[in-house]
Amino acid sequence: MKNLIVILGPTGVGKTELCLSIAEHYKCEIINCDSRQIFKDIPIGTAAPTVAQQQKVRHHFVGTLPLTEYFSASMYEEEVCKLINNSAESNFILTGGSMMYIDAVCNGIDLLPTVREDIREEIKRKFEVEGLESLTEELRRLDYAHWKTVDKKNPRRIMHALEICHQTSLPYSTFLKREKKTRPFNIIKVGLTRPREELYERINKRVLSMIDSGMVSEARSVYHLRHLSSLNTVGYKELFEHFDGKTTLSEAIYKIQSNTRKYMRKQETWFKRDTEIKWFTPTDIKEIIKYIDQSFSLDKK
Numbered sequence: 001m002k003n004l005i006v007i008l009g010p011t012g013v014g015k016t017e018l019c020l021s022i023a024e025h026y027k028c029e030i031i032n033c034d035s036r037q038i039f040k041d042i043p044i045g046t047a048a049p050t051v052a053q054q055q056k057v058r059h060h061f062v063g064t065l066p067l068t069e070y071f072s073a074s075m076y077e078e079e080v081c082k083l084i085n086n087s088a089e090s091n092f093i094l095t096g097g098s099m100m101y102i103d104a105v106c107n108g109i110d111l112l113p114t115v116r117e118d119i120r121e122e123i124k125r126k127f128e129v130e131g132l133e134s135l136t137e138e139l140r141r142l143d144y145a146h147w148k149t150v151d152k153k154n155p156r157r158i159m160h161a162l163e164i165c166h167q168t169s170l171p172y173s174t175f176l177k178r179e180k181k182t183r184p185f186n187i188i189k190v191g192l193t194r195p196r197e198e199l200y201e202r203i204n205k206r207v208l209s210m211i212d213s214g215m216v217s218e219a220r221s222v223y224h225l226r227h228l229s230s231l232n233t234v235g236y237k238e239l240f241e242h243f244d245g246k247t248t249l250s251e252a253i254y255k256i257q258s259n260t261r262k263y264m265r266k267q268e269t270w271f272k273r274d275t276e277i278k279w280f281t282p283t284d285i286k287e288i289i290k291y292i293d294q295s296f297s298l299d300k301k
Contacts, residue, residue, distance in 0.1 A: 001186055002084060002085075002089075002092070002184070002185040002186070003090065003092070003186045003188070003296045004084065004091075004093075004186065005091070005092070005094070005188055005190065005292055006093075006094045006102060006187060006188065006190065007019050007022065007094070007095040007190045008095065008102055008189065009192035009267075009271070009282075010199060010265075010267040010271070011047075011097050011264050011267065012202040012206055012264060013193065014192060014194070014282035015096070016049060017282075018192065018285065019093055020053060020057055022093060024056070024057060026091050028089060029057065029089060029093070030057055030058070030060070030093045030094075030095060031060045031080055031092055031094040032049070032059055032061040032062045032095070033095055033098055033101045034046065034048075034101075035073075035096075035098040035100075036230070036233050037061075038061050038063075038071060038076075039063070039065050039066070039067050039230050040063045040065065040066055041063075041218075042218060042236070043218075044213050044215045044218045045215050045218055045236060047206065047210070048062055048063060049062055060083060067222060067225055068225070068228060069230075070120070070229075071230075073100040073101050073104040073109055074109045074112060076101050077101075077105055080094070080105050084185055085184065085185075099267060099271070106183075106187055108179070108180060108181025112164055113164065113167055115163040119166045120163055122166075123135070123159050123163050124227075124229075127159055132152075132153075135155075135162060136152050136158055139158055139162055139172075142165045142171060143165055145171065145173040146176075155232065156229060156232065159229075186295075186296055188291075188292060188295045188296060189277040191278065191279040192279075194281060194282070203257060203260050203261055207235075207253060207257045207260060210235070215235065216239060216249070219236050219240065219243075220239075220243065223240060226240045234256060234259045234263055235256050238259065239252050239256075278291055
């Protein structure tokens with residue numbers, strides 16, 4: 001049976017370098033699980049693996065899609081399972097911080113109907129014209145059960161639920177069975193953690209490093225596509241506001257740092273619910289390898 005080693009943790013914790021070491025130890029490939037690193041043209045702002053790192057260890061789902069292409073957790077689930085099942089490789093590392101994507105692969109995601117493009121565009125237009133509060137109120141009317149539990153500050157979640165409501169004329173919540181799927185491969189979850197203040201410092205420094213590496217120019221090169229959901233993410237939103245003259249560059253950088261820290265705390269809260277995760281610090285490489293060896297019968301090729 002094949003093995004999937006899921007190495008997860010909040011942004012800035014140090015997943016990339018550790019995963020490279022683990023992948024080299026087991027001579028296996030890395031499956032990226034960052035919903036923004038999948039897209040082309042934004043490697044700096046998404047902290048995507050560098051060309052050198054990808055040459056060192058083969059990566060999947062890094063810079064493979066144009067920004068204009070729609071992609072979802074359910075599509076990711078399908079593609080990753082297909083990759084693992086069809087590959088001659090026995091072991092894979094799946095790593096990233098996109099919580100829904102990790103859940104989709106490990107537990108499965110409910111099968112939802114495909115939304116027509118005209119409906120998706122109409123919901124997007126309403127969001128741009130009327131704002132998130134209006135869409136949230138519409139979701140309350142159409143699907144009170146989901147409205148009670150959804151993250152009301154997350155436009156993508158609200159818009160996606162409304163798309164399904166409009167497409168099917170049924171509440172989005174009626175499609176959510178929450179049944180865990182059985183996978184034809186073993187799964188082990190390794191979580192990486194650091195003290196919160198240390199994470200804050202690492203995030204602040206990483207944002208400054210991104211700016212020094214050319215993130216402002218990168219964001220300006222995709223500014224004309226700012227309406228796309230693929231760019232509705234921390235880093236680009238704040239720089240787009242700066243380009244619009246709403247903030248100074250210093251203010252934008254401060255907002256990126258602050259919003260990244262908020263996202264990190266959200267990730268921590270999400271991951272803490274998962275009792276299957278075994279937690280380590282990123283320096284515990286020997287202990288992590290020992291844990292993986294004890295959990296699976298892994299063969300180093």
